[in-house]
Amino acid sequence: xxxxxxxxxxxxxxxxxxxxxxxxxxxxxxxxxxxxxxxxxxxxxxxxxxxxxxxxxxxxxxxxxxxxxxxxxxxxxxxxxxxxxxxxxxxxxxxxxxxxxxxxxxxxxxxxxxxxxxxxxxxxxxxxxxxxxxxxxxxxxxxxxxxxxxxxxxxxxxxxxxxxxxxxxxxxxxxxxxxxxxxxxxxxxxxxxxxxxxxxxxxxxxxxxxxxxxxxxxxxxxxxxxxxxxxxxxxxxxxxxxxxxxxxxxxxxxxxxxxxxxxxxxxxxxxxxxxxxxxxxxxxxxxxxxxxxxxxxxxxxxxxxxxxxxxxxxxxxxxxxxxxxxxxxxxxxxxxxxxxxxxxxxxxxxxxxxxxxxxxxxxxxxxxxxxxxxxxxxxxxxxxxxxxxxxxxxxxxxxxxxxxxxxxxxxxxxxxxxxxxxxxxxxxxxxx
Amino acid sequence: xxxxxxxxxxxxxxxxxxxxxxxxxxxxxxxxxxxxxxxxxxxxxxxxxxxxxxxxxxxxxxxxxxxxxxxxxxxxxxxxxxxxxxxxxxxxxxxxxxxxxxxxxxxxxxxxxxxxxxxxxxxxxxxxxxxxxxxxxxxxxxxxxxxxxxxxxxxxxxxxxxxxxxxxxxxxxxxxxxxxxxxxxxxxxxxxxxxxxxxxxxxxxxxxxxxxxxxxxxxxxxxxxxxxxxxxxxxxxxxxxxxxxxxxxxxxxxxxxxxxxxxxxxxxxxxxxxxxxxxxxxxxxxxxxxxxxxxxxxxxxxxxxxxxxxxxxxxxxxxxxxxxxxxxxxxxxxxxxxxxxxxxxxxxxxxxxxxxxxxxxxxxxxxxxxxxxxxxxxxxxxxxxxxxxxxxxxxxxxxxxxxxxxxxxxxxxxxxxxxxxxxxxxxxxxxxxxxxxxxxxxxxxxxxxxxxxxxxxxxxxxxxxxxxxxxxxxxxxxxxxxxxxxxxxxxxxxxxxxxxxxxxxxxx
Numbered sequence: 001x002x003x004x005x006x007x008x009x010x011x012x013x014x015x016x017x018x019x020x021x022x023x024x025x026x027x028x029x030x031x032x033x034x035x036x037x038x039x040x041x042x043x044x045x046x047x048x049x050x051x052x053x054x055x056x057x058x059x060x061x062x063x064x065x066x067x068x069x070x071x072x073x074x075x076x077x078x079x080x081x082x083x084x085x086x087x088x089x090x091x092x093x094x095x096x097x098x099x100x101x102x103x104x105x106x107x108x109x110x111x112x113x114x115x116x117x118x119x120x121x122x123x124x125x126x127x128x129x130x131x132x133x134x135x136x137x138x139x140x141x142x143x144x145x146x147x148x149x150x151x152x153x154x155x156x157x158x159x160x161x162x163x164x165x166x167x168x169x170x171x172x173x174x175x176x177x178x179x180x181x182x183x184x185x186x187x188x189x190x191x192x193x194x195x196x197x198x199x200x201x202x203x204x205x206x207x208x209x210x211x212x213x214x215x216x217x218x219x220x221x222x223x224x225x226x227x228x229x230x231x232x233x234x235x236x237x238x239x240x241x242x243x244x245x246x247x248x249x250x251x252x253x254x255x256x257x258x259x260x261x262x263x264x265x266x267x268x269x270x271x272x273x274x275x276x277x278x279x280x281x282x283x284x285x286x287x288x289x290x291x292x293x294x295x296x297x298x299x300x301x302x303x304x305x306x307x308x309x310x311x312x313x314x315x316x317x318x319x320x321x322x323x324x325x326x327x328x329x330x331x332x333x334x335x336x337x338x339x340x341x342x343x344x345x346x347x348x349x350x351x352x353x354x355x356x357x358x359x360x361x362x363x364x365x366x367x368x369x370x371x372x373x374x375x376x377x378x379x380x381x382x383x384x385x386x387x388x389x390x391x392x393x394x395x396x397x398x399x400x401x402x403x404x405x406x407x408x409x410x411x412x413x414x415x416x417x418x419x420x421x422x423x424x425x426x427x428x429x430x431x432x
Numbered sequence: 433x434x435x436x437x438x439x440x441x442x443x444x445x446x447x448x449x450x451x452x453x454x455x456x457x458x459x460x461x462x463x464x465x466x467x468x469x470x471x472x473x474x475x476x477x478x479x480x481x482x483x484x485x486x487x488x489x490x491x492x493x494x495x496x497x498x499x500x501x502x503x504x505x506x507x508x509x510x511x512x513x514x515x516x517x518x519x520x521x522x523x524x525x526x527x528x529x530x531x532x533x534x535x536x537x538x539x540x541x542x543x544x545x546x547x548x549x550x551x552x553x554x555x556x557x558x559x560x561x562x563x564x565x566x567x568x569x570x571x572x573x574x575x576x577x578x579x580x581x582x583x584x585x586x587x588x589x590x591x592x593x594x595x596x597x598x599x600x601x602x603x604x605x606x607x608x609x610x611x612x613x614x615x616x617x618x619x620x621x622x623x624x625x626x627x628x629x630x631x632x633x634x635x636x637x638x639x640x641x642x643x644x645x646x647x648x649x650x651x652x653x654x655x656x657x658x659x660x661x662x663x664x665x666x667x668x669x670x671x672x673x674x675x676x677x678x679x680x681x682x683x684x685x686x687x688x689x690x691x692x693x694x695x696x697x698x699x700x701x702x703x704x705x706x707x708x709x710x711x712x713x714x715x716x717x718x719x720x721x722x723x724x725x726x727x728x729x730x731x732x733x734x735x736x737x738x739x740x741x742x743x744x745x746x747x748x749x750x751x752x753x754x755x756x757x758x759x760x761x762x763x764x765x766x767x768x769x770x771x772x773x774x775x776x777x778x779x780x781x782x783x784x785x786x787x788x789x790x791x792x793x794x795x796x797x798x799x800x801x802x803x804x805x806x807x808x809x810x811x812x813x814x815x816x817x818x819x820x821x822x823x824x825x826x827x828x829x830x831x832x833x834x835x836x837x838x839x840x841x842x843x844x845x846x847x848x849x850x851x852x853x854x855x856x857x858x859x860x861x862x863x864x865x866x867x868x869x870x871x872x873x874x875x876x877x878x879x880x881x882x883x884x885x886x887x888x889x890x891x892x893x894x895x896x897x898x899x900x901x902x903x904x905x906x907x908x909x910x911x912x913x914x915x916x917x918x919x920x921x922x923x924x925x926x927x928x929x930x931x932x933x934x935x936x937x938x939x940x
Contacts (some may be wrong), residue, residue: 055780117815153625154642176642180626187629191639198813199731219605220635253666311815 006335006356012053014357015077015330020147023360023395024073024328025404030066031411033083035173036418045092046416047084049323050076059084059323062091079332086178104321106179109155109172109188112316112324113141115167121307123240124249126335128333130166133239135351138168138233141310144227145170150160152220159407160341162351164331168341169324184320189317194224194309203255205305207298217298225301228308233275236307243274252281255306256299259282269358325362327407330357339403340410355399363398443574451533453576454513457584457662462538471542472686478539479690482560486805489563493855495570501568508698512536545677546690548670558663565659569652577651591620591645599638599645606638607647621646627657683831708754710763716753717825719868720836720888722861722881724807725749727834729817736771740785741811741819747789752801752882770774803880804858823848823857840867 018024034043048061063069073081084102087094094102107262115134119126124133142160149155149172172186180188197204207217217225249268253261254430260281267280316322329338335356341349355363426431436446445512484506488499507513540561547557572580596615603615628644630653631637632809638645646654678684708716717729719806728746732738738746743764750760765778773782787793804821813820822831828849844867851860862878869891876887 055777104762120815150641151641154640183629187625187633190633191635196812196814198815198817198820198825200727200813200818200830201821202827204815204829217605218635219602219638222605313814315811320635358466 006358008332008335010358011079011330011335012077012098012337014361015079016074017361017364018330018357019074019077021068021364023357023398023400025407026066026070026073028404028407028411029328030069032173032407032414035175035178036415038418039086045087045090047087047321047323048326049082049084050078051080051082052076052078060091061096062093064090077102079330081326083326084323085321107320107322109177109180109185110317110322110324111145111170111172111189111192112167113138113145113169113310114167116312117311117313121240123242125242128166130351132350132352133235136235136239137308137310138351139346139349140231140235140283140308141166142170142227142341144224144310145192145432146343147223147227148220152191154187156417158409159327159410160343161327161338162336162341162349162354163338164329164336164354165324165334169327169338173328180320182320185320186314186318189312189314191220192310193312193314194305195311203302203306205302205309206393207302207305214391217301220342221301224309227306228304232304232308233278236304237274237278240307241274242307243277252303255303256281256285257288260299262286289345337403339400340406342406354403360395360398360400366397444549451530451537453580454529454533455565455572455580456537457659458537459584459662459664461541462534466538468682470682472537474535474539475542475546475686475690477512477535478543481506481510481512482543482557482564485563485567486556486562494563495567497773500567500571506737525717543690544670545674546617546687547682548667554667554671556662557667558660561663562656562660566652566656568827569655581655591622596620599640602640603638603645603647607636607645607650614917615647619648621648621651621654623654628654629657649659705754706756706759708759710759713750713763716885718887719892722878722884723834723864724820724861725885726838727882728818732767736767736769737773739819741813741817743782743785744789745807745819747786748799748801749881749885752788753885757787757792760786760790801880801882804861804878807881808857821857821861823852823860828852835864838868840864850924 002070019148030043032117033046044062044064046062047059048063049059050061051057061072062282063072084091085107088101089097115122115125115130115137116127118137122134122137124131146158146160149158149170155172155174155177157173159173161169161171163169172206189382195204207221236242242252253264256264263284264277264281268277271277271280281303282300285297289297316324324336327338327340330336335358336351336354336358337357339354448741458665468608485503488502492552493499499819511532513536543557545551569577569580591599600615605621607615622643623646625639625642625644628646631646631650632639632644637647637650677687713729714733717726721729725746728738728742731742732746747760747764750763761783764782765775768778768782769775784793790801791799807819808821808824811819813825822834826834831852832845832849835848840848844863848860848863848867851857851863856877861884862874865874865878865884865888866872869888871891874887876883878884
C-alpha cells in the first residue's frame, strides 16, 4: 500500500526530513528554473511564496542561488510552495524599487484541471474525492490538451504534474510560452475551452453556429471528438452510468430539444440497455440533422463533450504574476508528493500509487540492499548526527525515484533544444 | 506628439496627399492651426461617436446588421468620413470628404490628450477606437483594404502555393466560411499566433505549430492588433507630454470635462456610508437589488460561501451601497462561519481580501464596484460560480424559473426573455426593475448595479436627500456637449440629446 497510513498531524515532523535529506530534488529544480542561464538573473528574479505552519503566508521570496534556496527551505520548512513570475527586480527587494517599475516579466504558461469542476457530470465522486473511474477524465484532459498545445501552438516542453489529490497542472516551459502576454494566455485558454457556464447554465457546450448553421465542424473539434469517442462508451455509459437512473437520464435529456426528448422518453420505456439507448439518441439526432432546414446540430457530440471535455480554470492561465503550486510540493491532506506524470505511461498512471511523504520517509529507513552509488558527492548539506553521515541519503532508494526521472528527462529535452537553438544561431552568424 | 506643433503652419504638401485614404492609423499628428471652436466641436463630436460605439457594442453583436446600420447613421450625422473616394461629388452645402477626413484626424488626436491620463481612460479610449476602426476597415472594399495595408507598411508572409495545396483540406475545415475554391484563389498569410489572438480565441483559423493561417479577408484582426499596440504606445507617450498641454488654460477645462464625461458615476465614493444595517440586507435584496446581486446574496445565504468572482462582484456592490469595512467583515465572517470555514480561517484567508476591496491592503487601490458592462463582458462564470449577469449568463429556462419564483408576472417574464434573446441584457434588467417596482417606466438608463439600487431606494423611499444626490450625479453624467457649447446651456437641449441616445435602445 502506497500511502503507508499518512497522518496529516505528522506532516510537521516529516517535512524537515523531506527537505533535508535530498528528497526534494533541489539541483534539478534549480536547473529547471534557470533555463540554462540564458537570461541573466532569471532564477534570482523569480518569485516564490511559502505557506508556513499556522497558515502564515509569505510572498516575494527570492533566492540568489541553489544553495540559498536549499538553506531557506530547510530553515522555514514550508508546508506549501508556490512559484510565481520572473520579475524585473529581485522580489525580495521589491519594496526598495521605485513604485511602478517592479513588474512581472515572464512566466510559464500554466493550466489547472480540477476534478471538482466536473462535479455536475460525475456521479461516482464529488468534491475532493476521486476514484479510478473518474480519473479517466484527467486522462482525456491531458491527452487533448497536450496534443493541442504541441501540434496547434507548437509548444514542445510541457511538464504535467499530479497535485496529490484531485487535480493536475500543466507547465508549458517553452521560451515563447514564458514570454506570452496576458491577452495571449487568455486567448490560448479560450481556444481550449469548450465547456462554458456556471450553476445557472444547463447546456454548457454549444457547437452549432446560429449565424452559419451549415458550417461543418472545424478541424479542431473533429480531432478532439476522435479522442473523446475512444473513451466515451466505457467511461460515460458504463462507468458513470449516465443512463442508469431516472435522475441521470433526465440530466442528459435536459440537454436535448423537446422533440428528441419526447421520442426518447417513449423509446426508453422499452429499451433498457444503456449502450443501445445511447445509439438511439445518436440516431435521432442524426435524423433530425438531415431533415432540418436549420443545418448542423450536434446534440450527441455536445453531450459527449459536456461529460468528458477538459474543464480549465481560465483565470489560472491568464495572469503573468499568478502564483501556482510547485511540483514536488506535499499535499497537506493526502501527503502525496506532486509528481511529474510520464505521458508515455499515461494509461497506466495510477494516482493512488503516487507515494506519500510518510512512505518515502519510511522507505529511506529501510536497510540498504546494495552498495550506494557515488553521485552523492554533491551532498554537502547533511545532518550531523552520528552514524547518519555514512548513510546514503538518496531519494533514488524510494518510490519517488521514478517520478524524478521523468523530471530529469524533461530537463534534458529542454537542454538539448537550447543547444540546438544556439547552434542554429551561431551557424547563422557563422561563429566558430 | 508635440503640442507646440499645433502652432506650426502646414508647409508644402497638397491637400490631397494628406488624406488620400478615408481610413488611417493616426500615425502623424496634425500640424496645422486650428481655432478653439473647431477644437471643441471636433472633440465633442468624436466623443459622441465613441460613446455611440460603446453603447451599440453592449446592445448589439458587433458588426451585426443593426450595429452597422446604426453606426453608419451616426457617422453621417456627425460628419465623419465614410468609404467614398476623395474626389467624389460633394453633397450640396454639405461637408466635403476632405473636411470629414481632416476632422477625423484632428479629433482623434485631441481625444488622445483627454484620455491618456489614467489606465481606465486609456483602456476605454483604445477599446472604442478599436471597435470603430474594425467597423471602418471591415467596410472597405478589397482593393481599399490592400491599399491601406500597403500604405502602412504592414508586412506579412504569404503562404506558398505548394504549402496551401498540402494543407488545403485543413484550411477549408478550420477557416471560417471558406470553400475549396476560395482557398485556391485567395492569399493566405502565415502569422505567429500571438499576432492573431482574436481569431485564435474564437477558433476561426487554422493553427499549426504556433502559426495561424489567415485568409486575406480576415486580415482585419491582425491590423487591429497592430492598431492597438500603436495606440497604446502613443497614449503612454502623450501622457508624458501632458503637463505642457494642461498648462494652457484655454484647453485644460475642456480636456477635463471630456474625460469626466466618460467616467460618469462610478460609485467609487460612497454616499450613505453606514446608513445600511446588516439586518436590512435580506429585505433589501428582494426589494432593491438587481437580479445579479439578489442571486449572489441568495447563494451566499444558502451555501455560506461564494467563490472569488462572486465575492468581488457582490462585495464591491455592498461597498457601493454604503457598507463600512467593519460591517462587511462582520457580514462575510458571520456567513462563512456558518459553513465550512471557522472564524480563525476566515480571519487568515478571507478577511484580507475584504480589506483589499476597501483599499486597506496591498496596492491600496480603492476598487470600484463593477458596472453592468464589466459584469456582462468580463470573467464569465463557470461551474460553481454565481456571479455574472443572469440575463447574459443564465440559461433562459433557468432564468424563467427564477423569475417565476420571484413572482414576476408571466407576461413580464416573456418581455424579459424577448429582450434577452435580442441581447439587450441591461434593458432586460431595467424591465425587471419596472416589474418589481410596479412602474411603467424606470426613468433611467441602467448601466450600473449600484445605480439600480439607488434608483430603487429613491422610488421606494421618495426621500428627498437621496433624490438630491442622484440628481446631482445625473447632471455630471450628462452629455458634454451641454457643458462646452456655451450657446446651448439649457437643460432642455441636454435632455433632447440624451433622448437621441435612448432611441438606440428602442426596438424597431
